[in-house]
Amino acid sequence: MAGRARGLCHIAFHVPAGQPLALNLQRLFGFQPLAAREAGGWRQLALRSGDAVFLVNEGAGAGDPLYGVDPRHPVPSATNLCFDVEDLDAAVRALAAQGCRVPVPPVSVKDVQGTVTYAVLSSPAGNLSLTLMARAGYRGLFLPGFRPVRSAPGPGWVSHVDHLTLACTAGSSPALRRWFHDCLGFHHLPLSPGEDPELGLEVAAGSGRGGLRLTALQTPPGTAVPTLVLAESLPGATSRPDQVEQFLARHRGPGLQHVGLYTPSILEAAKGMVVAGGRLLTPPKAYYQQPGKEGQIRAAGHKPSLLAQQGILIDGDKGKFLLQVFTKSLFAEDTFFLELIERQGATGFGQNNIRALWQSVQEEATRDQET
Template identity: 55%
Template structure:
């Protein structure tokens, strides 16, 4: 491996000046300003909730904006708002970049050092094969500032409101990428060879983990998921590659819709871990967060009702909050469950969104049973609607 990642530093998003992303992250998901800088037509604001950090890069309209104003990232020059950089900490940036160049990886920003009174950080930016997604590799050393050199602290935090979302989310559980058909194996090898990720199986134990898990959905095609985890000793989140399977229908599935509206492959969603998804979901909804409501038939399936009851939950309560529950088949019998809620896209395009996730027991999956159940529930709904003469 060229550069084994040690931990996640932050995830960067690029939006035009005045786009409400930073406000929405604070109001609806409990993120708090950490540090900021303004230079070269860019406003960079780091927001955090627990160990999860988003760096929102707002680009000014008109002359004066350019890549020279950015730190720890590159301008994706993308036509729509985008989440286009995942920053990982590594032990030695210069040797990591040299090894990645030897593997043919394009380097967008050569290693450079940035310092302030709290210390020095060295970083570089490399291009991934995943559309407009780049990766900043950062060597923090003993830096002791609130975020990174070049940023100023946003001031002392206000006293936490016990009724607020502050503290609901602890860290990034996983990051999901939307892949064009036939590309996930190439991306998989890149993350293994360049960043030290290891593939792990989501399907049966006798199936090579590199093949991923195929979730079929009749005429709709389906989804192939491939999962990777960080190298031993790393605290980086898991990585999920999602690729559409060929279908016979005319409608676009979630991956195809992302690819069309984002106008290239890329980072589709980030999952925020919570220890209490019922409370987090209720608070997000009360704060104005837009959440996806699963079809009612999902909570009426016998197998799903049995799973919810086995986990100690109430189907009616989960249906009220829109929480999905899936038992981790890989972990065998027991109380290993995953609970999840998806937000609607954070931009006007049907692209980047968040997932709220709680893992109960030793669950390591990504809700693959939920994907199957949701697709089947939707097909049941469409069939019944057509039978009743209702429009699709």
């Protein structure tokens, strides 16, 4: 591997001037301003919720925004993942020797709080670039070049990023898995016993309606990098495109479809977001009437009526449970959403919940077409 990722610094977005992503992250989802920068036609605002940091690059400058590149993508998008690496210069040399394109070679930025060195790497995952960063010893609130933004403490709904999901074209997961392994040290994380890394986990939607192929990747123990999930559509006799196919069409190619945010209390977080005006995806009406679902919910220490009220999904057994709820898209183009996830000893991503999410998104698309 060329450059092992040690931690996730931030996730960057590119939006046009006036797009309300930064405002909505604060108003609806509990993120707080952390640091800001305005230069070269860009307004950059870093926002934080727990250890999850989003960097919103707003505008369209003549050059690239600091710590990233401008992909000139046709729609608003999550465009960059920034990772800590131990030896940046060595990592970049090794990546370049492997044939990786490095549009921004190592450059240092400093202020009175210290120095940060970064480089930007192109990835094969659509418009997604990767920033590799050496920031050990930097004492500032965010990064050099940004002024701190003081704000009141946030609601504490989110503690960290649990996982990152890339929507991929059919058949591309094996090549992407190898690339993230060779370049950043990710390795296959089986989601089912004996899972073939070339095939991943197939989650059929049922009734010949296609489904998802999921391939999960993680870095070695001792790192603080979220799980990376590659998602592609399974072939099926669907009357309309599924949500991965819709993402690929509306996003104009592969990219970061959603970010899973870990919450210590999904009921509190979901309720707070709804009260603030956030919109959550509603599971199918029959979801909570499935055989054994009420007992499963009670075994996890929850009341079925409360989970149903917030649209929270649950999966697991034997004392280990996974609870999830999904927001509606943060962009009008329907190309990015957030997931809240609470783990009660469970790993994985809730195979049965994936089916329920699949159905709910399809139903949502049908309702949108009818209105």
